[in-house]
Amino acid sequence: MKRKISLPQGCVIFLLLYAVLAVGVYYIGGEQFWYSPNQTVQGTSGSTSTVGEIGKDTLLEQTFVPTVSEIQSVSLVFASPGKQNPGEAVLQLLDPSCGKVLAEKKAALSGLANNAATGIAFDQPVRVEQGKLLVFKLTVPAAQSGRSISVWYDDKQTFPGGGSWYLNGELKQGVLCFSYTGRTPLSFGRNYAKIMSGLGLLLALYCINLVWRQKKGRKSQGLNLINAFTRYRFLLHQLVARDFKTKYKRSVLGVFWSFLNPLLAMLVQYVIFSTIFRSNIANFPVYLLIGIVFFNFFTEATNMGIASIVGNAPLITKVYIPKYIFPVSRVLSSAINLLISLIPLLLVMVITGTAFRPSLLLLPFPIVCTILFCIGMCFLLSAAMVFFRDTQFLWSVVSMLWMYATPLFYPESILPQKYMFIFKINPMYHFIRFARAIIISGTSPEPKAYLFCIIASVVPLLIGGIVFKKNQNKFILNL
Secondary structure (H helix, E strand, O other): OOOOOOHHHHHHHHHHHHHHHHHHHHHHHHHHHOEOOOEEEEOOOOOOEEOOOOOOOOOEEEEEOOOOOEEEEEEEEEEOOOOOOOOEEEEEEEEOOOOEEEEEEEEEHHHOOOOEEEEEEEEEEEEOOOOOOEEEEEEOOOOOOOOOOEEEEEOOOOOOOOOOEEEOOEEEOOEEOEEEEEEOEOHHHHOHHHHHHHHHHHHHHHHHHHHHHHHHOOOOHHHHHHHHHHHOHHHHHHHHHHHHHHHOOOOOOOOHHHHHHHHHHHHHHHHHHHHHOOOOOOOHHHHHHHHHHHHHHHHHHHHHHOOOOHHHHHHHOOOOOOOOHHHHHHHHHHHHHHHHHHHHHHHHHHHHOOOOOHHHHHOHHHHHHHHHHHHHHHHHHHHHHHHOOOHHHHHHHHHHHHHHOOOOOOOHHHOOHHHOHHHHOOHHHHHHHHHHHHHHHOOOOOHHHHHHHHHHHHHHHHHHHHHHHHHHHHHHHHO
């Protein structure tokens, strides 16, 4: 006989699991928790002419106001007459307020590309103060006349955030074809232990409160939820099994369709968007399949959940059962298909040579967030369906529009920056973006991506739960 886990034991297991996850996520997150994504600030995208040959007494200066706290590299568009240019270019970053040289780098002239941007990385990231004017200097101390380099500039632009360029101390119009790449340290990484310890303490206090309330016989929403799922666990299991089996009843291929569907959808869309409508997305098959797998789950779960109350009317009207069991069971049965759909995703990763990195261990996070979001949506839709039966027809239109508003088969960059809010308010965008980052890029997303996913899943869940609970007693009058 299976041993029943008591509430204190369950709380201990939960807190231990939380500690393991907190430590694991920290090590997988790596630099993403400590620094913002690299940012490149470009002075201009065009050029009009060169500054002329840079002699040994020539001094080029470009002032700019950094928007990052660490500068890793700078880039210039050089004009180089040949590969045998002798000497070195000396690049410096200075703080003009005190004249201090923050960083210096020497680059062989013979290795500079002709009429193309050349990035030059500093030996160590240079710590700078955001919003404080800096000066970039370029000299060629050993330049030979007729064999030195030049630099392109644009006389019709100004540097973003302010800045000017000077030739031998003389102010010139426009901006050098200059850019810098950097990043900003995040306080999240430095305070990760404090944040997670504080959250762990709150969870521990809540668990202690639950155990105390159970011992004293007092009521609690948390205890009610735990007791309901414990009491109706068998029923929930039966409903999930029934929904899963019913879907493939009398089907020749049966469960194999959960494996085949995303693959066929990917093949069709891959042919269309890689040949007819060409896409320059890196690793497009995996990019596409991730979107298909997650959005197919969302569509299937909501389409099944919308009729979860109406479809179980005979059972609801005869015996007392917590009504939220029915939409939850529909989502969980669809989640089984989601897990099966991950198999073709892994297969396509192998075929395309996508590396399997430790970041894959973070995949359960966007999956759990998507499941919670779908449960919240099913609460709303199933409640609306009881009072307004046209909800199912309206939802079919809304879900189709939702699909096109989510970057499944097109890049995010296709949308102008001013319309990016369409993506930002779309929960499925955040879940899919998170999954793509850990699978394709092989790195943990930035900390705010975790926050967005949590908000996008918990808020709809809470709203859906509140609306469902407020109206559930009226269901029986409208079934």
